[in-house]
Amino acid sequence: MVSKELKVTTEAGIHARPAAAVVETCSRFQSRISFIKGDIRANAKSIMNIMLLAAEYGADILVEAEGPDEAEALGAVERLFAEKFRQE
Amino acid sequence: MDGSSPRKVLRGIPVSSGIAIGPAYLFHPQKREISRHPVAPENVEQEVARLKRALERARKDIQGIRDRIAGAVGEYEARIFDSHVLILRDEEIMGTIYSDIRENLNNAEYAFYRRMNQISDRFDQAAGGFLKEHLIDLRDVASRVIDILTLSDGGKDAPEIHHPVVLLARTVTPSELAQFTTGNTLGICLETGGKTSHVAILARSLEIPAVSGIPWKELSLEPGQMVIVDGNAGQVILNPSLRDIKEHEGRRAAHWAHEQDLAGLRDIEPVTSDGKYISLAANVELPLEVESVLRHGADGVGLYRSEFLFLGREDMPSEEEQYQAYRHLAHHLAPRHVTIRTLDAGGDKPVPALQVDDERDPMGWRSIRVSLRNPAIFKVQLRAILRASAAGNVRLMFPMISNLQEFREAKRLTEQAREELRAQGLPFDENLEIGCMIEVPSAVLMAKEIAREADFFSIGTNDLAQFTLAVDRSNERVSDLYEPHSPAVLRQIQMVVEAARSQGIPVGVCGEMAADPYLALLFIGMGVDELSMSPGGLLEMKRMTRAISYEDARRSAREALRLGTATEIHQWLEDKFRDLFVRLGLRRGTGAG
Incomplete structure (x- = not known):
């Protein structure tokens, strides 16, 4: 298993559209990917779970990936955060 | 059903008169009432x-919708639908629903609906109101699935209303209300929406008794109670x-007797005691209101709100669809006039396909501004209205004109x-009349110039009052400053009437103020030719019109307009006319009924 803490830097937080980008990205991998905020753990392939995290601007998200392509998956999520969920 | 639930009296705002007694139908935000049917294990x-x-x-x-929006509006806007698709593909959530069906033998509608409700509640409660704006997405997706399950896919659970019910809801949209108005809605109880809300106006025109301002959470009862x-x-x-029940049955009988009494006025002309004819016309939203217009003896339609065709849908109504709706009114009401107002999108009337969302700003992106830019x-719409003019007496009217240039531009496109x-x-x-709504103070100041190029005027008092007073009616903290009796508003109306007079064109009033007998009397006295209101108020207004003299109304208007405050005007009018109005049995403005 690999994990990394990432910060949400988009102003509106992870609302519907960024959540859609997260799910689309994570669904390309076989690994199980979780977003953890505080004591809530969300399956990153479930849009409703990701939205229910209510991850606002500045929130710290612990991302965990576990499976055959876990390193690539974590890398992709990291890029997604860096690119502000490609919302521009 | 729990027969022992206690009796409970709730106070709200009366928005549509009449009394309804009947079994409750709880209309959930997710649109349909879903019941649980156990599924056989096999x-x-x-x-x-x-x-x-x-x-x-x-x-x-x-x-399909996504692709249309992407083509018509843009890729960015279309992306919101990606999340809708992903909600449907959310295997984590759907998995729990499949388990609910398998383990608890719940029917698909019920299991799906229940899970979606749990998620909506969590969205609603999420920290900092973070997800509130996405509730609508969830609701949209959920109701689409429920619709498919209940209507087309087997349809065994189709929640048609087979018997008369009292509708209880947090809120309903006009298009939702339209689904219920097949004669089976006895009454409506709502949480949101005041007297001038869209749904309230619709309830009045459909003559469904309605009360709003009743908190949903207070409705502790089971369907059918x-x-x-x-x-x-x-x-x-x-x-x-x-x-x-006995007491209200008595009141309902009295209400109906009053209605019956008024019905006798239907075919009598609306003339003052000294012979001045006042055209009394109806405000209409739905083609199906034709019957109500005729029943209330209207001289015609002073305002047909065409936006009803555009609301609550993702695409735009086609020319043919619009034509059919306009033609229906023109044809069935001929030779009476039907004044069709072009799309007045915005405010509380979102039209998604035009990117006119729930924009609350009444001075923003809405109405003729949207039309002229598209x-x-x-x-x-103009082609559909013109074509309908061949079937009857159609008049074309542009809303929210704020300067002469806009009016000319709208005419040029026509x-x-x-x-x-x-x-x-x-x-x-070929002789179709083209009129201008006057509801923006800048248009009032230029009324004479606009009148030279218009065939008629119609004063929209709701917007004119809120723009003149700089009060957003939907903002509760300032809404008490919204005073229809304000001398500033009344003087503007007087200016518009004079401008219309000087150019020899007729002028009407089509806002809610026209239905208030005191203000209507002032308008008559100012020289307004037509009063247009919900059909339900027309017969009382006719009774009032026939009981007053034009001369007296003119004198009253002159005197009232000399007063300095809204309160003084209101008081003066009440002192002078309340007794008469009570004697006439008018419900509005006298608190009777």
């Missing part, structure tokens, strides 16, 4: 498959006692539409 897999098919159908439908909605007193009684879409129709050999009325 049919469980079929039930899961049924839900999967519905999810797939919904996904395809949404994909008795409810009384008293739209005169603004009261709702849950689980009424036998005495309540000439292709606007012309579809001329283009005419030329197109001529080229295609499609018939329309």
